[in-house]
Amino acid sequence: EKKQSAPSSSSSDVNIRRVAAAAKTYRPLLCVLYQDYRKGRHLKTYALDTRLLELTNGPWDTLMVEEGCNKLIAVPAPLYGVLFIGQYSVAYRYGDNCQRVQVPDGDLCCFDCVQHKRPHINIHGDGDGDGEEEQNNTMDVAIADENETEPTFVDGARWLIGDGLNRSLNMLVLKHTANFIVKQLEFNKLGEIVSPSTVSYICSGLAFVGSCAGDSQFIEIHSDKEWRKRREQEDDDDDDDDDDDDDIAMN
Structure with a gap:
């Protein structure tokens, strides 16, 4: 995985694959796994303003993930964060903490x-x-x-x-x-x-x-x-x- 700036493409250019609520913060945090028009897959976060009922950019940097990544799992307390599962690896993320392990092709x-x-x-x-x-x-x-x-x-x-x-x-x-x-x-x-x-x-x-x-x-x-x-x-x-x-x- 590598960090990158938030994509500038519009919502019509991306395909949302999975959504998960993922962190203990003062505002609810949504993690979105999406595919862009070049078929690259990314993990982006949004914070929910419960007072204004609006989504704003989340605190985590947008992350480029494995191309075959197709599962997004919210990790419960006390560890929090999300797991994202691909064809060749499983990764964990919570804030700037990213951990990854390779898995057999399957x-x-x-x-x-x-x-x-x-x-x-x-x-x-x-x-x-x-x-x-x-x-x-x-x-x-x-x-x-x-x-x-x-x-x-x-x-x-x-x-x-x-x-x-x-x-x-x-x-x-x-x-x-x-x-x-x-x-x-x-x-x-x-x-x-x-x-x-x-x-x-x-x-x-x-x-x-x-x-x-x-x-x-x-x-x-x-x-x-x-x-x-x-x-x-x-x-x-x-x-x-x-x-x-x-x-x-x-x-």
């Missing part, structure tokens, strides 16, 4: 905010629903060092993002300071899923992956420690069942 088509506290997470898929053996996709994703003093687990710090082209579920992490200033973005693949049309985080580590093909999934997100403990318990239960069968056979 189609980041759906997203939702994760609002539960885990130091590490995994994804556990339930297969394709055709009665075949269960397929598990697990990958440990370090959200933050457990010894860090910064409050990592706040609203808006983690996002589930579905990739329709690569059929994957990913986690975007906004790493920030104790003063809630975003310093770095991390993008990690959690595992393979159906081709998603929507991703919705429900609660208690459960998420729904919707699919237009009729093969939607429920996904359980949990810590790696919980996953190992559960599998060990299942293995112990299987061993106990085998011992009971042997006792019955001997009798």
